[in-house]
Amino acid sequence: MKGPASPKGLALTVTLCVAGGLAMLLLAVLAGTVIGEAPLPLTTVGEVLAVRLFGAAHALDPIDAGIIWNYRLPRTLVAAACGAALALSGLVLQSLVRNALADPYLLGVSAGASTGAVAVTILGVGGGVIGISSGAFIGAALAFALVAALARAAGGGSAQMVLAGIAGSQLFNALTSFFIAKSANAEQARGIMFWLLGNLSGVRWPDVSLAVPVAVAGFLACLIHARALDAFSFGRESAAALGVPVRRVQLLLIGAVTLMTAVMVSLVGAIGFVGLVIPHAVRFVTGPRHFRLIPASALTGAVFLIAADIVSRMLIAGQVVPIGVVTALVGAPAFALILIRNRVQA
Amino acid sequence: MRVEAQGIGWHASGRGIVEGVDLVLEPGETFGLIGPNGSGKSTLLRLIAGLLPRAEGQVLLDGRPIHRMPRREIAQRIALVAQHADTTDTLSVRDAVELGRTPWLSAFAPFGPEDRQIVDEALAAVEIAHLAGQRWHSLSGGERQRVQIAKALAQKPRLLMLDEPTNHLDIHHQLSLLRLVGGLGMTVVMALHDLNQAMGCDRVGVMQAGRMIACGPPAEVISPGLLSETFRVGASCLTDPRDQSLLYRFHILENDR
Numbered sequence: 001m002k003g004p005a006s007p008k009g010l011a012l013t014v015t016l017c018v019a020g021g022l023a024m025l026l027l028a029v030l031a032g033t034v035i036g037e038a039p040l041p042l043t044t045v046g047e048v049l050a051v052r053l054f055g056a057a058h059a060l061d062p063i064d065a066g067i068i069w070n071y072r073l074p075r076t077l078v079a080a081a082c083g084a085a086l087a088l089s090g091l092v093l094q095s096l097v098r099n100a101l102a103d104p105y106l107l108g109v110s111a112g113a114s115t116g117a118v119a120v121t122i123l124g125v126g127g128g129v130i131g132i133s134s135g136a137f138i139g140a141a142l143a144f145a146l147v148a149a150l151a152r153a154a155g156g157g158s159a160q161m162v163l164a165g166i167a168g169s170q171l172f173n174a175l176t177s178f179f180i181a182k183s184a185n186a187e188q189a190r191g192i193m194f195w196l197l198g199n200l201s202g203v204r205w206p207d208v209s210l211a212v213p214v215a216v217a218g219f220l221a222c223l224i225h226a227r228a229l230d231a232f233s234f235g236r237e238s239a240a241a242l243g244v245p246v247r248r249v250q251l252l253l254i255g256a257v258t259l260m261t262a263v264m265v266s267l268v269g270a271i272g273f274v275g276l277v278i279p280h281a282v283r284f285v286t287g288p289r290h291f292r293l294i295p296a297s298a299l300t301g302a303v304f305l306i307a308a309d310i311v312s313r314m315l316i317a318g319q320v321v322p323i324g325v326v327t328a329l330v331g332a333p334a335f336a337l338i339l340i341r342n343r344v345q346a
Numbered sequence: 347m348r349v350e351a352q353g354i355g356w357h358a359s360g361r362g363i364v365e366g367v368d369l370v371l372e373p374g375e376t377f378g379l380i381g382p383n384g385s386g387k388s389t390l391l392r393l394i395a396g397l398l399p400r401a402e403g404q405v406l407l408d409g410r411p412i413h414r415m416p417r418r419e420i421a422q423r424i425a426l427v428a429q430h431a432d433t434t435d436t437l438s439v440r441d442a443v444e445l446g447r448t449p450w451l452s453a454f455a456p457f458g459p460e461d462r463q464i465v466d467e468a469l470a471a472v473e474i475a476h477l478a479g480q481r482w483h484s485l486s487g488g489e490r491q492r493v494q495i496a497k498a499l500a501q502k503p504r505l506l507m508l509d510e511p512t513n514h515l516d517i518h519h520q521l522s523l524l525r526l527v528g529g530l531g532m533t534v535v536m537a538l539h540d541l542n543q544a545m546g547c548d549r550v551g552v553m554q555a556g557r558m559i560a561c562g563p564p565a566e567v568i569s570p571g572l573l574s575e576t577f578r579v580g581a582s583c584l585t586d587p588r589d590q591s592l593l594y595r596f597h598i599l600e601n602d603r
């Protein structure tokens with residue numbers, strides 16, 4: 001695991017990795033636009049992109065162009081942003097709270113975001129001043145504060161954190177169901193239940209302009225704290241002894257995680273297992289240092305969720321399976337593996 | 347660097363864990379902290395390192411109050427090897443020691459060849475260079491202890507604080523560690539259980555129930571009276587025929603049940 005000795009070699013390695021990562025992301029996005037119920041040839045996709053992005057003059061089939069530009073491309077981009085954001089959220093939580101099982105979904109942050117979003121949509125909380133994303137952010141922040149306080153009051157161990165997360169998830173999921181039962185009509189309820197499981201069908205361009213900047217900002221916030229996150233390896237006090245302003249870093253990064261989770265949940269619903277499983281899988285390849293772990297997790301999360309979205313569209317002909325179902329089908333067995341591996345180590 | 351603690355203390359669960367400790371550490375001295383279990387040695391070390399919230403009194407580094415200094419500047423001056431350290435990350439020994447460079451690095455000063463060299467020297471100083479590639483989890487207790495010390499050395503502090511550093515170490519590594527810290531030329535404070543090792547310090551401070559009840563050169567401070575009152579042991583003072591140095595042999599007091 002020895003790095004390249006010379007700074008020049010290091011710069012070259014970093015450049016190659018970044019280029020390779022971007023190429024992989026680009027390929028995944030292309031796959032997301034090409035593959036679908038009506039497979040469209042790469043040339044059509046290329047033509048549409050050339051016309052829309054660079055103003056090239058091509059005669060386009062309006063239906064194909066519509067599918068590509070208005071549906072597949074935005075949902076693929078949002079899937080990428082969402083996958084990256086969720087993987088980063090899981091990674092940062094695992095490093096900060098020193099718990100291999102930390103993840104926004106398990107700790108109830110996603111559930112809180114769902115409750116906030118539902119409260120704004122169907123109860124009209126905030127009187128139209130607060131948007132869905134802001135409602136989700138408030139819900140997510142509340143949930144995290146509650147779970148963290150409960151875990152602390154219970155003694156602050158690993159098990160306590162997970163148990164507090166379960167309690168928090170249950171509470172906020174119950175609140176969400178209660179709001180739906182109380183105020184939503186049958187059709188609204190169906191739509192919301194579908195969204196709650198994670199669904200990218202409704203994604204359009206305005207969602208892209210929210211999801212992508214938030215994911216990029218979250219990524220940069222994590223990356224500039226890579227060294228600080230490394231310093232948490234031996235715990236909070238050791239990080240402080242190594243010169244990390246622990247409270248400020250925790251506040252900032254947990255804020256970033258809450259924001260990323262809230263925005264992604266408000267756009268596509270609560271998608272589980274990405275934040276939990278991706279960072280663990282990536283650690284096998286990159287090792288524990290965050291300078292590599294952060295970009296690799298973001299990339300893997302993005303590619304994984306694009307793939308999951310493709311599968312969700314293709315799994316049953318004529319129907320879209322909620323993407324949360326797909327990630328759970330892959331994630332639950334992977335999660336089981338993590339549990340088993342942790343037992344062996346302990 | 348001159349370190350001055352003025353009336354420092356810390357309360358937890360309604361009682362004083364450390365109370366009203368005044369202490370001046372002169373540059374380059376080796377200071378031993380002794381006292382029974384639970385007497386507040388670890389807490390005092392963490393207080394001096396500025397790691398505890400709601401601390402009473404103040405610590406001055408060359409006259410500057412530590413609580414007004416950024417953590418990073420403190421970490422460039424003080425390194426603390428805690429009594430217990432563990433991680434669930436699959437770090438290598440080199441990774442762990444490289445963490446010691448954290449306070450010196452930034453986006454504009456990334457890990458470079460000098461840092462690599464400092465890490466190599468730290469690994470060599472505690473004789474773990476051959477373990478550099480090995481995983482933290484696979485190390486023995488004593489090897490882990492030496493990794494933590496190497497990490498602190500890589501921090502290039504001016505005050506090195508060691509909490510029971512000779513725990514887990516075999517006798518060779520205990521003695522070589524004590525020789526190492528004696529020759530570093532930096533101020534060293536260490537909590538010690540072996541009173542004969544404390545005899546080798548320039549000065550010792552004795553903690554009892556959160557207070558420093560005595561402080562001074564070991565030959566003056568460590569006396570049979572102190573040993574029976576604070577440590578509840580009797581002691582016979584012997585002379586090592588090799589170099590005429592004094593050492594104690596301990597026995598349990600007859601009237602102690």
Ligand SMILES: Nc1ncnc2c1ncn2[C@@H]1O[C@H](COP(=O)(O)OP(=O)(O)O)[C@@H](O)[C@H]1O
Nearest residue numbers: 358359363381382383384385386387388389390
């Ligand atoms: N965070 C804490 N909350 C309550 N009590 C504490 C805390 N930390 C230490 N103590 C208590 O303070 C006393 C001194 O602890 P410590 O400084 O670790 O002693 P030593 O290192 O001398 O064995 C012990 O009785 C311990 O139980």
Ligand SMILES: [Mg+2]
Nearest residue numbers: 387388429509
């Ligand atoms: Mg102690």
